[in-house]
Amino acid sequence: MQNPAGPVRSTFTGFCAAVTALLLIVACLFFSGCAGQKETPASNSPDFQPVKVFCTIYPLYDFAKNIGKDKIDLSCLVPPGTEPHEWEPTPRDLASIQEANLFVYCGAGMESWVDKVLNVVAGPELNIVNASRGIQLISGQGEEDEAGVKQQNSGDTSEDQVALNISGDVREDHSAVDPHIWVDPVNAMKMVENIAAGLVQADPANKLFYETNAREYLNELEALHNDYRNGLARTTHREFITSHAAFGYLAKRYGLVQVPIRGLSPEVEPAPARMAEIIKLINEKRIRYIFFETLVSPKVSQIIAGEAGAGTLVLNPLGNLTTDEIDAGKDYLTVMRENLVNLQKALEVAES
Structure with a gap:
């Protein structure tokens, strides 16, 4: 008499073999995909090495802080309470910048000493960001450089x-040139974009982290701009x-x-x-x-x-x-x- 359980056992055995083969294929695909990605240590890991960032003035420091958060070791060259226009770096400051991964300066003539510093500290390991890049500059009297209209603001030539x-x-x-570009929230947004791009260049493994934080902060700056526009209308x-x-x-x-x-x-x-x-x-x-x-x-x-x-x-x-x-x-x-x-x-x- 034929055993009625025979075909069932045979079918079950074949099913298990098929499932095992499928799991092996999935595992191979998973590990081969992960092999192409570099794991970055968590910020609380002993292997974690934050990106060392130096900013020249406070606004840049605050922008970088909101983008880099715990992924960066952030310093501001000009000490708190110091008027930045007349401040100049010391030899110790230059040595510290040379050890950094990213150096962020305002540009637009804010740091009269920056060209000399860049000649000293420039190297293959140091990424440099001019935060004023892409911003239309105005003169000390407020007119656009190209216009030559003598007035304190260039919104009206009456x-x-x-x-x-x-x-x-x-x-x-x-x-x-007026170097105070950051007092305009729209300019501040461009500065944030420039700093975020510099952080990505210095630390591409955390690109998504920096870009996500930058987007969130840009939304806050956009809200600030709207508050000014509506509040001063x-x-x-x-x-x-x-x-x-x-x-x-x-x-x-x-x-x-x-x-x-x-x-x-x-x-x-x-x-x-x-x-x-x-x-x-x-x-x-x-x-x-x-x-x-x-x-x-x-x-x-x-x-x-x-x-x-x-x-x-x-x-x-x-x-x-x-x-x-x-x-x-x-x-x-x-x-x-x-x-x-x-x-x-x-x-x-x-x-x-």
Whole structure:
């Protein structure tokens, strides 16, 4: 008599063999695919080696921090609380940069010493990022380099706007390029893209990590730009008095008129004629507030405000933060929003 279980056992045995063969094929495909990928150690692994990054000034440092996070060992050359315009690197700084994987500088003339440094530190292991790459630069008076229109912002060339290029001597060459590109959130977005590209070049194994973080931060900068655009759309007047000419890009972006007490450098004292012209302008335009900065003495702004019967407010150009500001958790985004609040107050934004 034929065993009825025979065909069933035979079929089951064949099924198991087929499944085993299929699993072997899948395993081979999986491991062959993984063999072509380089595993990167986790940041808490003993084998982890963060990308060593040096940035020249605070805005670059903050941007890189948001992109690189725990994958990078990040340093800022200019110490907290130091005004960056007159700072220069030491031989020790140069030695540290030479050991880095990535060096990020602002460009646009912000670091007058950078060309000499690059000649010293350049090497095959050091990736270099000029954060101003791709940004249209403007001069110290706010006009685009190609236009040659003498005004504090290049959004309007009317006679009233041009007249605000008051004649008082600030003892500085106004044809120089304005290096304060980061005060415009749209420019900041381009700077973030440049830094992210540099990190990918220095550490291609973590490309997705850097690009994902950059996209998230770009969304925050886009929201900041929208807040400025909407928040400054209904100003009573467009003129704002600044301690030095650090806000030309912001003025250009949002249709405002920067009137600086000093030129591009906050260290250059204004001539008496300049101060007199600004006081006259304040009275003519009925400007209620004058801005000063956290890292520059407010004395001149206070003198002008006292003569004109105006108040004072802080407008932080974000070239650097103080230790107290950093300890309080402030960063580029929070300070820019503080600036927006003070601009709205000074420009007397109409309620919608």
